[in-house]
Amino acid sequence: MTRLELRHMRKSFGALEVLAGVSLDVGAGEFVSILGPSGAGKSTLFQLLTGAIRGEGDMRFDGAPLDGARFAFMPQRDALMPWRRVIDNATLGLEVQGMTRRAARERVAPLFAEFGLAGFERAWPAELSGGMRQRAALLRTVVQQRDMLLLDEPFGALDALTRAAMQRWLEGMWRSHRWTALLITHDVREAVLLSDRIYVLSARPARVVREVAVPLPRPRTDSAALAREAAAIEAGILDTLLGQPTPINDHPMENRND
Ligand SMILES: Nc1ncnc2c1ncn2[C@@H]1O[C@H](COP(=O)(O)OP(=O)(O)OP(=O)(O)O)[C@@H](O)[C@H]1O
DSSP states (O other), X not given: OEEEEEEEEEEEETTEEEEEEEEEEEETTOEEEEEOOTTSSHHHHHHHHHTSSOOEEEEEETTEEOOGGGEEEEOSSXXXXXXXXXXXXXXXXXXXXXXXXXXXXXXXXXXXXXXXXTTOTTSOXXXXXXXXXXXXXHHHHHTTOOSEEEEESTTTTSOHHHHHHHHHHHHHHHHHHOOOEEEEESOHHHHHXXXXXXXEEOSSSBOEEXXXXXXXXXXXXXXXXXXXXXXXXXXXXXXXXXXXXXOOOSSOGGGSOO
C-alpha cells in the first residue's frame, strides 16, 4: 500500500531552480532512500514535506492531501539540547505535542535499552559519544509515533567506523519496527544497506534519474554473497551519479499515467 506519493514537485528560490519535477512513492513499512549530489535539493524536498516551505506539485499521504504532522523528522545535526538531560531530550517531541514531562518520561524510559542508552537517562548530551547522541536523537524522533520517519543524513557527522556500526544498528531496528521511512543520504553504501528502494537524483535542478530496487535479503549482515550483490548495486548507482546527466530510469515515475 502506498502511503506517501509525491508528483512533479518543483521549487525555486528566486532565480535558483532547485527541484525540477520530483516524483516518488513510499509504501507502508518501506525503507526508501534519496541519494543525490550535494546541493541537489534533497533537504528542500524534506522542507516541502514538513510544510516548512511551499512549492508546486502534488503531495499525498494515504491518498489525501499531505499534512506535515504525519512526519517525525530527524535533522542532520542531532540538535540535542545541551541543558536537558538525555531523557528530557528524548521526551521533547512528546512535550511539544502537549504530553506532560512525567507521562513522556514513562513512555521513553523503557526504550533506552533498545536504543543502547541504558544507564544514560540522566546523563548530559555532552557525556555521550557521537553514535549515542544519534541514537538519542532517533529515540526522540520515533517515540512521537507519527506515520512516517524522515531522516536527513542522520550519520553524516560520524566517523567511518561509528557510522558503519550505526547503519547496522538502524537496519536491525528497522527490521524490528518496520517503520515507513525516507532517508536522505550522500552515501551509496548506506543507501544500499538500509533501503528497499533508492531514488537517485540528478544535480540541481533535481529530478529523479533512476529508481533502484534493492532486493537483497535481510538481515544485511556480512556474508560474502551479500557483499558481492550489494557492491554490484552500488557500482551501478555510482555510474549513474558520476555519469550524469544521462537518465537511466529503471522504473520511470515520470512516464506513469497518473
Ligand atoms: N531558503 C533558501 N533560500 C535560498 N536558497 C536556498 C534555500 N534553501 C536551500 N537553498 C538552496 O537550494 C539548493 C539546494 O539546497 P538543499 O539543502 O536542499 O540541498 P541538499 O541536496 O540537501 O544538499 P546537501 O546534500 O549538501 O545537504 C542549494 O543551492 C541551497 O543553497
